[in-house]
Amino acid sequence: MANDPEEKQPSASPKKEEPSAVNPSAAASEPASKPPATPAVPAAKPPAAAAPPRPPAPPKEGPVALDNDLVKRYKERFGEAIREAWIDRKQAILVIARERLVEIATYSRDEEKFDWLSDLTAVDWPKREQRFDVVLNMYSLEKNERLRLKVYATADERVPSVQGVWATANWEEREVYDMFGVVFEGHPELKRILLPDEWQGHPLRKDYDILTQDTAWVRENLGIESGQ
Amino acid sequence: MADQRIPFATHAETTVLGADEIVLNMGPQHPSTHGVLRVKLRLDGEKVIGSECVIGYLHRGVEKIAEHRTYTQFAPYVDRMDYVAAVSNGLGYCEAVEKLLGAEAPLRARVIRTILTELQRIASHLFWLGTHALDIGALTPLFYCLREREEILKIFEKYCGARLTTHAFRIGGLQYEAYDEFEKDVERFCTPFDKRVDEYESLLTGNRIWVGRTKGIGILTAKEAIDYAASGPVLRASGVKWDIRKAMPYAAYDLYKFEIPTGKNGDTFDRYIVRMEEMRQSRLICLQAIENIPAGPIMGKVGKVLKPPPGEVYHAIEAPKGELGYYIVSDGTTQPYRVRIRPPSLINLEAFDKMIRGHLVADVVAIIGTLDIVLGEVDR
Numbered sequence: 001m002a003n004d005p006e007e008k009q010p011s012a013s014p015k016k017e018e019p020s021a022v023n024p025s026a027a028a029s030e031p032a033s034k035p036p037a038t039p040a041v042p043a044a045k046p047p048a049a050a051a052p053p054r055p056p057a058p059p060k061e062g063p064v065a066l067d068n069d070l071v072k073r074y075k076e077r078f079g080e081a082i083r084e085a086w087i088d089r090k091q092a093i094l095v096i097a098r099e100r101l102v103e104i105a106t107y108s109r110d111e112e113k114f115d116w117l118s119d120l121t122a123v124d125w126p127k128r129e130q131r132f133d134v135v136l137n138m139y140s141l142e143k144n145e146r147l148r149l150k151v152y153a154t155a156d157e158r159v160p161s162v163q164g165v166w167a168t169a170n171w172e173e174r175e176v177y178d179m180f181g182v183v184f185e186g187h188p189e190l191k192r193i194l195l196p197d198e199w200q201g202h203p204l205r206k207d208y209d210i211l212t213q214d215t216a217w218v219r220e221n222l223g224i225e226s227g228q
Numbered sequence: 229m230a231d232q233r234i235p236f237a238t239h240a241e242t243t244v245l246g247a248d249e250i251v252l253n254m255g256p257q258h259p260s261t262h263g264v265l266r267v268k269l270r271l272d273g274e275k276v277i278g279s280e281c282v283i284g285y286l287h288r289g290v291e292k293i294a295e296h297r298t299y300t301q302f303a304p305y306v307d308r309m310d311y312v313a314a315v316s317n318g319l320g321y322c323e324a325v326e327k328l329l330g331a332e333a334p335l336r337a338r339v340i341r342t343i344l345t346e347l348q349r350i351a352s353h354l355f356w357l358g359t360h361a362l363d364i365g366a367l368t369p370l371f372y373c374l375r376e377r378e379e380i381l382k383i384f385e386k387y388c389g390a391r392l393t394t395h396a397f398r399i400g401g402l403q404y405e406a407y408d409e410f411e412k413d414v415e416r417f418c419t420p421f422d423k424r425v426d427e428y429e430s431l432l433t434g435n436r437i438w439v440g441r442t443k444g445i446g447i448l449t450a451k452e453a454i455d456y457a458a459s460g461p462v463l464r465a466s467g468v469k470w471d472i473r474k475a476m477p478y479a480a481y482d483l484y485k486f487e488i489p490t491g492k493n494g495d496t497f498d499r500y501i502v503r504m505e506e507m508r509q510s511r512l513i514c515l516q517a518i519e520n521i522p523a524g525p526i527m528g529k530v531g532k533v534l535k536p537p538p539g540e541v542y543h544a545i546e547a548p549k550g551e552l553g554y555y556i557v558s559d560g561t562t563q564p565y566r567v568r569i570r571p572p573s574l575i576n577l578e579a580f581d582k583m584i585r586g587h588l589v590a591d592v593v594a595i596i597g598t599l600d601i602v603l604g605e606v607d608r
Contacts, residue, residue, distance in 0.1 A: 049601060063539055088539045089327055116458050118544065121568040123557055136544050137570075141454065141468065144475050146542065158604065168457035171578045179291075194284035194607060203292055204566075 031171055063088040070112070070147070078104060091146060098159060104184075105149070105165045106138070115140035120162070120172035122180045126206045130154050132182050136162070154180060161187040175221040179204035236544050248273050254592065255287050262359065262596065263603030266314045267580075274588045281575075286607035294567035299325050299399060299534040302564065307393040309571065310605040312355050314394045315348035315384070316547040322397045323478055324543035324554035326528075328536040329399075336524040337401035338480040343414060343517045344387065344396055345479065346510040350421070351380040352505045352548035352587045352600075353510075355506050357428060360500075360597035364441045369428050376424055379417045386413065395449050400530030411518040418511045418518075432500070442497040446583035446595040449494055456579040459572050460550025462599060466494035471545040477547075484516045485536055496598040503600075569608060573601040 040137060066087040069107045075082045081104065084095040096104050108114040119137040130152035138147050153159050161184040173184045174193040181202035184190055192199060200216075201208050218224060255266040264285035270278035272412035287431035290309065296303045306321045312513060319341055328369040333341070335384060358373035381391040386407055388396045396402075432438045448458065451468040471488045473481040488549040491498025544553035550572030576599045584596050 067500055081352065089330075089541045091540075093540075116454055118230075118551065119568065119570040119571075120543070121555060122345060123566045135555065135568075137553070141470055149557060166457065167452075167455045168575055168578060171574065192284075194287045196284070203289060210289070210296075210298075 020146075021198045029111055052063075055185075064092070064094055068092075073112070074104075077107065079085055091148060093148045093150060094158065095150045095152070098153055098157065101151050101160045102162060102165060105162045108138055108149070109165055113140045113142045116141055116161075116170050117166040119144070120169050120176065122176045122204075124180060124206045129151075130157070130179060132158050134182060138192070152198065155181065158185040160185050161190075178202070181205065232239055233366070235422055237490055247275070249588065251348050251493060252589070256282075262601060263579075263606075265596070265601070265603055265606070267592065267596075268586075269589065269592065271589065274488055274590075276587055276589060276592065278582050279584050279592075280404070281577060281580060283577075283603070283605050286603050288608065289565055290608040291569065294564050296563070298562045299564060302567070303391070303397075303399065304395045306569070307395055308604060309378065309608055310352075310547065310549065310552075310573065310602045312438070312602050313348050313352040313548045314354075315344050315396050317551065318395060318397045319345050319479065320545040320552045320554055321548065322399050323534070323545065324541060324556050324592045325534065327543050328528070328539070328541045328556055328558055329526050329530060329534065330537075331530045333401040333528050335522050336526045337397075337526045337528070339483075339521050340402060340406055340526070341397055342480045342484075343514050343521075344384070346412070346513045346517075347380045347383060347417075349510045349548045350507050351377045352382075356503065356538075356597075356600045357500075358547075360594075360600075361432060361438075363593040363597045364438065366435070366438060368464035369431055372424070372428060372431075372531065376417075383410075383413050383417065386410075399534060401527035403527075405526060406521070411521065413516055415516050418514045421511050422508055423525055425504060425511075429504060432505075441499065441591075441594055442491070442500060442547065442598075443495060445495060445496045445587060445591050447495045452579070452582060453494065454581065456575070457575050458547070460576070460577050460600075461506065462500050462544065462550065462576050462579070464488065464523070465498040465550065467492055470543055472551060476544075479514060480517070481513075481536065484513045486510075487515050496594055499598045531582045533562060535560065544570065547572055549605070550576055550603070571605040571608060573599075573603075573605040577601050577606060 016207040021201060032105050063086040066085045070092065071082070071094065078096070079098065081097040081100045082094060083097060086093055113184055116139040118139045121135050123133040123135060125131050125133065132153045132155070133194060134151050134153060136149040138149065139145070140147075151159060159182055161173055163173060163184075164186070170187070171193060173187055174190060175183050178192040179202055191197065195203070201215065203210070229601070245446050247272065249272050252269045252271055253266065256264040257403055266282040266285070268280045268282065269276050277407040288308075291306055293305060303318065303321055310317050320334075334435050354373040354377045357372035361369040374578060384394050384396070385391050387410065388394050414454045448456075448462065448466050450466045450468050458466070467490055469490050472478070474488060486509045489502045489509065490501050538558055538560040540555065540557040542553055542555045545549045551570065552572055553570030555566075555568040555570065559565040576604060580595060580599065584592060587595070
């Protein structure tokens with residue numbers, strides 16, 4: 001309202017201007033696999049009195065398959081190792097083969113310029129056979145884009161460590177190990193980071209009850225059934 | 229490219245300590261560690277040749293708690309992470325959930341959010357400046373900094389009733405309308421504030437002791453900063469001009485003009501200069517914003533029961549300390565399936581070992597101070 005910034009930011013927000021790789025419009029033009037293929041309907045916008053100068057398209061709700069230039073480049077290079085690709089809330093996600101994580105991470109950093117690893121974390125889906133998602137949120141300072149890599153792992157499978165690709169992954173992998181018990185192959189000192197070394201179990205697993213540790217301690221030290 | 233660190237523990241075990249070498253334990257109750265941080269230092273005389281941070285003393289399992297609360301119920305918890313900048317935490321969380329829902333707060337709400345968040349940035353930087361200077365031995369700035377911070381906290385108190393753990397924003401917009409004198413209060417604070425920043429600078433910038441204690445200490449090059457994913461002022465002081473407020477504008481930042489200050493050397497002094505300049509820029513944003521707060525509703529249409537469609541979102545904001553990211557996975561129920569918080573303090577602290585090696589014990593407090601960590605956020 002007050003004044004627009006003079007210098008236009010390079011792709012200020014993920015909107016349609018340039019055919020950037022993680023472009024939602026690229027996905028929208030795609031024959032979406034989901035039935036409600038509603039690519040950015042302006043009518044869905046609430047009739048706001050003070051319409052701001054921002055992208056009017058409401059974010060797509062739920063994941064939609066993605067096949068843009070970026071995904072094509074990855075698929076060309078790594079073939080079968082790129083298992084799935086979809087876009088969710090305008091954010092591109094690639095599911096890749098676990099064994100080739102380091103290779104793909106290095107390629108992402110050097111060739112695709114996703115040089116900044118925002119975050120590395122995990123999600124537990126106990127009903128799945130490969131229960132853990134290990135999630136890497138990458139950002140490219142040059143392209144101003146984000147890309148998410150995912151690998152799946154069972155509780156026994158080891159995930160290759162990307163500590164050698166991004167130094168920042170060191171603590172984040174330790175945290176994932178601490179909270180989920182995912183073991184990273186090739187990590188120089190994989191040990192607990194937030195919890196004490198003698199802690200039992202991995203709290204962010206869905207089957208970890210928050211009272212287990214308490215009750216055990218109370219039983220052992222106070223000789224009563226439960227403190228709660 | 230990635231730095232292959234020699235792990236501290238194995239290093240200490242496999243190498244016999246030299247005649248002059250000792251291992252010194254600092255914290256967790258040391259007054260200069262800004263909370264309960266424990267640092268194990270391996271020293272050669274007074275020179276630090278290795279370090280290991282031991283964290284987790286304030287771990288409360290925030291991410292686990294989130295899985296047992298509804299989206300709305302979890303909002304106040306994020307205030308307890310970076311308790312020096314609770315407003316920014318709340319903004320990040322609310323916007324992340326809004327993104328997950330596919331909703332957006334009305335413009336008026338976004339502008340008020342921007343003003344409060346920028347005031348919070350100033351307050352956070354003031355508190356950092358006061359304590360950082362105190363650690364290094366300059367007692368005076370603390371009193372001035374807290375004097376100004378107090379004014380900001382009073383604005384928060386008048387706005388939402390709380391000074392620190394504010395819970396100022398709601399998912400979808402705001403609960404409280406700006407009070408009658410809101411613009412006036414912000415203006416009254418902001419107008420003379422640039423003179424105040426000059427005042428702090430007159431105490432420190434040219435001060436020989438200050439310069440001696442900060443110049444060339446804890447250097448982080450741009451390449452290293454990117455490798456360690458440092459963010460916020462730590463990254464910018466290394467010369468990387470990147471600010472999420474500009475790169476991927478959120479709230480109402482695309483409406484206002486401001487600069488991104490950067491440093492050159494990536495040392496403690498540059499980080500100090502960058503934060504000082506950021507305070508001035510935040511003041512400018514506030515002044516621009518109060519000129520014209522658009523009329524309209526303050527709450528968007530999000531419904532009483534929040535049930536985001538299944539899926540996931542990563543949303544990051546430029547908190548005073550760096551990139552504060554929320555990665556939220558929804559399974560379509562009223563409770564988040566997974567909330568991951570990417571705390572800037574934790575990731576910035578990771579570069580500590582890189583920065584301290586080769587410096588003296590006395591520089592440990594300078595480097596911890598310059599990273600601007602809050603242990604509530606490091607440990608969550």
